[in-house]
Amino acid sequence: MLAAGLCLLLSLMIFFRVDAFTVRLPREGNPLFGAVHVVPGSEIQLSYRHSVEKTMVEGIFSVGPGSVIQAKETRMTSVGTGLPNTYTARTRREGQWIVVDEGLTTVPGFDFFISDVNATRLAVDGTAIGVQTLASGSVIHVDVERVRLLDWILWRYGNKDWRKDQQ
Numbered sequence: 001m002l003a004a005g006l007c008l009l010l011s012l013m014i015f016f017r018v019d020a021f022t023v024r025l026p027r028e029g030n031p032l033f034g035a036v037h038v039v040p041g042s043e044i045q046l047s048y049r050h051s052v053e054k055t056m057v058e059g060i061f062s063v064g065p066g067s068v069i070q071a072k073e074t075r076m077t078s079v080g081t082g083l084p085n086t087y088t089a090r091t092r093r094e095g096q097w098i099v100v101d102e103g104l105t106t107v108p109g110f111d112f113f114i115s116d117v118n119a120t121r122l123a124v125d126g127t128a129i130g131v132q133t134l135a136s137g138s139v140i141h142v143d144v145e146r147v148r149l150l151d152w153i154l155w156r157y158g159n160k161d162w163r164k165d166q167q
Contacts, residue, residue, distance in 0.1 A: 016149045019067050021124045023131065024141045026111060032161040034129040037152065038063045038144060042125050043072070046142075048118040050076075058097075062104060067144045069109065071102035109143025 021044060023034040036042075044061040058075040075097045090101040114120050116136040122129045131140055147155075151162035 017146050018149055018152050019063065020145050020147055020152060020155075021063065022143055022145050023122070023129055024143075025134075025138065026141045027139050030141070030163070032155065032163070033134075033140065034131075035145075035152075035155055036124040036127050036129065037156075038124060040065045044069070044142075045123045046112065046120070047122075048120045050118075061107070063144055064104065064106060067146045068106050069142070069144055070104040071107050072104060073102050074100045109141060111139050111141050114138040114140060 019038050020035045021038045021042070022032060024030045025033050040063055042063040044063070046059040046061070048057055049055070050057050055076060055078045060072045060075065062070045062072045064070040075094075077096050077098070079098060090103070092099050092101075112120070114131055114134045114136065120131055122131045122140075122142075134140070147162050151160075154160040155162060
């Protein structure tokens, strides 16, 4: 009975898949820097100080069905050179923030340049991913990856990347 239970558990861990919001380092061979288990509706917050305008910008994203990232809204304290555009019909004011409703537009995984000047912060459902510890000049690639439960457990408790090219 114990052997059957262990086989069932192992089978579930091999065949059951979970979604993970991932941060990889493409300039360093794409190793996994950070990952957080996510479900549809999980919220991703990327905040940074714009290097030219010196204004705060927050990108709010959501995990959509099918393991995708969706742009939810962009928040900024002013508009100017190089900042996201505002669209009158989709823009509102919330205190100091100018908020653009991005309409849950699906976006592919994307790269982001890390700089000490920008004071970049990244969090998923309130769980911080320590990108601010990376050296200035680093590039991160963020995405949602669908992985086997076993691989997620090996990452979570053993820091073992699930991509075969990273082992």
